Amino acid sequence: MTPFDLMRGxxxxxxxxxxxxxxxxxxxxxxxxxxxLARPDTDWHxxxxxxxxxxxxxxxxxxxxxxxxxxxxxxPEDTNLYxxxxxxxxxxxxxxxxxxxxxxxxxxxxxxxxxRESYWRPYHAALDAELARIRSTHGVAVLWDAHxxxxxxxxxxxxxxxxxxxxxxxxxxxxxxxxxxIEAVLRAQRGYTWVANGRFTGGxxxxxxxxxxxxxxxxxxxxxxxxxxxxxxxxxxxDDLAAGVRPILRKLLEAVLxxxxxxxx
Ligand SMILES: [Zn+2]
Numbered sequence: 001m002t003p004f005d006l007m008r009g010x011x012x013x014x015x016x017x018x019x020x021x022x023x024x025x026x027x028x029x030x031x032x033x034x035x036x037l038a039r040p041d042t043d044w045h046x047x048x049x050x051x052x053x054x055x056x057x058x059x060x061x062x063x064x065x066x067x068x069x070x071x072x073x074x075x076p077e078d079t080n081l082y083x084x085x086x087x088x089x090x091x092x093x094x095x096x097x098x099x100x101x102x103x104x105x106x107x108x109x110x111x112x113x114x115x116r117e118s119y120w121r122p123y124h125a126a127l128d129a130e131l132a133r134i135r136s137t138h139g140v141a142v143l144w145d146a147h148x149x150x151x152x153x154x155x156x157x158x159x160x161x162x163x164x165x166x167x168x169x170x171x172x173x174x175x176x177x178x179x180x181x182i183e184a185v186l187r188a189q190r191g192y193t194w195v196a197n198g199r200f201t202g203g204x205x206x207x208x209x210x211x212x213x214x215x216x217x218x219x220x221x222x223x224x225x226x227x228x229x230x231x232x233x234x235x236x237x238x239d240d241l242a243a244g245v246r247p248i249l250r251k252l253l254e255a256v257l258x259x260x261x262x263x264x265x
Contacts, residue, residue, distance in 0.1 A: 001025075003122045004063050006130060011057030012138035012260045013253065014130050015050060016145045018072035018123065018205060019043035021063040028069060035099035038233060039066055041088075043148045045237045049228050050146060052250050056257060058144075059130055063123055068092055068101055070115045072123050073145070073203040078112075081203060086155055091115060096153050127209065135215050140263055142178070142256050143218040145205045150231050151224035157199045163192035163227050164248070167202035167220035173210025174217035181255045182219065189248050192227065221252070 001023045020043050029037065047062055054060065063072055071090055074081060078090035091112045094100050107115070127143075134141035151160050166182060168174050179196070186194045200222040202210070210218030225231050228242040 001064050003065060003119050004061055004126055006062075006126050007054065007060045008130065008133070009054065009057045009059040011059075011257055012134050012140050013053075013056065013058040013142050013144065013256055014127075014134060015053050015058050015060050015253075016127060016143060016205060017043065017046050017050075017060070017062045018145065019063065019067050019147060020046050021065040021067070021069075023065040024069055025065075031102055031104060032068070033100055033103050035095055036068055036101040039068070040150075040233070040235075041067060041092075041096050042235075043146070044225065044229055044235045046146050046148055048237060049148075049242055049246060050249060052246070053253060056250075056253055058253065059134065061123070061126060061130065065119050070112075070119045072120060073147075073205050075204050075208075076116055076120060090120075096150065096155055098155060127205070131209060131216055138260065140215045140260055141217070142174070142260060143205070143209050143216065144253065144256065145203070145218065145220040147200075147203075147220060148223040148225045148228075151226045161222075161224050162195045162198065163224045163245075164194040165198055165200045165222040166194065166196040167200045167206055167222065168197060168218075169202040169207050169210060170197050173202055173206050173212070174219055175212050175259075178217055178256070178259045179219070181259050182252055185248070185251045185255050189251075191244055192248065219256075221249075 022039050074090040081087050091107050093106050131141045168179050183196055202220045206218045206220040227245045229238050230236045
């Protein structure tokens with residue numbers, strides 16, 4: 001299994017899906033618990049939910065492996081992404097509900113390093129190269145890092161998460177008027193709760209690649225999974241729910257492209 005699927009588009013927009021993979025190599029799977037093999041922390045079905053982005057001309061980068069193999073949205077040296085908060089690491093050892101992933105021995109430093117080379121580096125090399133290509137073609141590149149999560153996870157946050165969580169590293173990862181355009185779309189809709197730079201301010205990908213002064217702008221959208229799917233196994237996609245939120249996602253990405261178009265006039 002290749003680590004990812006990259007489809008190049010024609011617009012100055014790359015949509016990254018780092019947590020949608022479910023692939024687990026056989027030698028790793030053989031050591032995992034049944035809780036792990038259910039892959040409950042996958043950002044399920046996001047490419048299907050975002051099925052319109054190719055029509056917008058966006059490039060897409062879709063990870064193939066589970067975040068339990070390695071987490072592509074964590075720094076390679078595995079420092080805590082959210083100091084002061086409990087968080088899962090580069091190579092997680094438990095689920096979001098603190099169920100152990102491994103039946104026996106945990107991955108050692110050598111195994112973690114090997115996974116970093118096999119899965120983490122190729123994804124980031126592709127991300128880096130595609131953003132560079134887009135920026136040199138269009139003069140500007142926007143990275144939209146697409147995520148989803150169970151709406152209630154006491155380990156990470158109290159109560160229910162807002163439906164739509166925009167993260168721009170408190171404004172550092174994109175131009176202020178781009179963020180304002182996205183917030184205007186969120187403010188104009190009535191169906192979903194939202195917050196900008198609340199609990200989820202942007203993970204490693206948003207922080208690393210968002211360099212507005214270099215013409216690369218990054219935004220993360222962390223969505224509650226209850227907006228488009230069943231949050232309990234077998235984690236079915238819900239067309240009836242998706243029909244409500246998909247048009248909002250489309251408006252958000254159209255607002256991105258309107259912003260890039262205005263810059264080029
Ligand atoms: Zn995610």
